Amino acid sequence: MTTFSQKSSFIIWALIISPSVSATRASKFQAEKPCKRMVLYYHDKLFDGTEKDKANATSVTAANASKLSDTNFGMLVVFNDPITIDDKFHSPPVARAQGFYFYDRKDTYTAWFAYTLVFNSSEHKGTLNIMGADLMTEKTRDLSVVGGTGDFFMARGIATFQTDTFQGSYYFRLKMDIKLYECY
């Protein structure tokens, strides 16, 4: 009886403190352990104003660059860009990225993005909403996945950008490493 009681006391003590510990652990995210991860490519073909570019163009300038600098400060672009799983512009898109970016630095290029990844495939239906600074001079930079719908209901996470290539001002490609830490 005493033996049982002692063992039992320890177990009961452990149980008394365990709920809060478990709850804390359950709500704590670890950067290296996303619950969902997708590596995607984003292609932005800015409309150059010519008739023959209309078929290919995926984005337009909504506000022109200011005269403050020669780094496009203030230029705002609205996009509806294909998202592919490899780096080919003409691969079948697995999603669209709908949103905007603008340039926001005087002495070099940096940008700021807010957009929605719209998935409508056999694999995924739903959206992810993303915003943050694209510090283009950094090798990688992190934006926030601030919400999701459909298959990504209530998701949160990090979207890591990496410049994959660019051709002048009219085409660039980003590698987007999407890591979700809240999945439901």
Added chain:
Amino acid sequence: MTTFSQKSSFIIWALIISPSVSATRASKFQAEKPCKRMVLYYHDKLFDGTEKDKANATSVTAANASKLSDTNFGMLVVFNDPITIDDKFHSPPVARAQGFYFYDRKDTYTAWFAYTLVFNSSEHKGTLNIMGADLMTEKTRDLSVVGGTGDFFMARGIATFQTDTFQGSYYFRLKMDIKLYECY
């Protein structure tokens, strides 16, 4: 004693596994069980540039549509729109929606929204911050409620849009079904 010990063992085993299960359950949201729900109507009366429209207009074009297509691609509108609990434009507003949208598709109309619902009534004081794609060709579409303040402190959820009516380019009404899954 043995009988008690056996029963007790089962209960203690159940308790050992229950905390993590409970924590998971507590943090898991169910789409059909929001902790708060509000069905609201959003009225957007775009300024047509005339003197007599100044009293009624609730939004303005900040950037004009591009020449890429005839679907307003790139047109950006800033709004301060009344929110009502029925579909009448002149009903007393229960909130204001302050934010912007832009059109972002070549072959049909889709838009992208980011805005704040500002409540300042006897029933609610506070804000909800919302962003996402408005895929206008879908019957309903989901945006993310990414944060809240005041009565909606730290809220998150889903805002489901449904086009209620539109009259040309200068008036449209959306039904916004706001479902919060995090309420504090």
Added chain:
Amino acid sequence: MTTFSQKSSFIIWALIISPSVSATRASKFQAEKPCKRMVLYYHDKLFDGTEKDKANATSVTAANASKLSDTNFGMLVVFNDPITIDDKFHSPPVARAQGFYFYDRKDTYTAWFAYTLVFNSSEHKGTLNIMGADLMTEKTRDLSVVGGTGDFFMARGIATFQTDTFQGSYYFRLKMDIKLYECY
């Protein structure tokens, strides 16, 4: 034996209900108990178009005000503003605020902000993503911290704005009281 069993029953009953209570408590945020707090000053020096302002200017007008009113309705500004820990424009910045605001009211001034606080100092590396209405006529107003990266991985919280000073249309300073309730 009976005595132990009775006490034990009570404890076990308490344990059975405790996990969900604990989980609820652990996920509930209290407005007065942020896990991280920073009081920062934001300086916005809008480019006036002159050559001599180019060195000081930190923001540019991307879209001009509409003719709907004389309160800048529709005017959209892109900024890359220094963040300091005191109210001096020329103090060494501890972060940059990169984003945009626009004015969105007919009868007085209100604005809407979305931006990223970019920290790159010995103390903090990472970003906070913030959006919401800046109801300028209120003494204080709350925006949402909707995500974070780096040192602020997956953060959420509230950013309380207070107008500290303004000089005409071309300089204003905000006190930003950043309170995080999710820290990892």
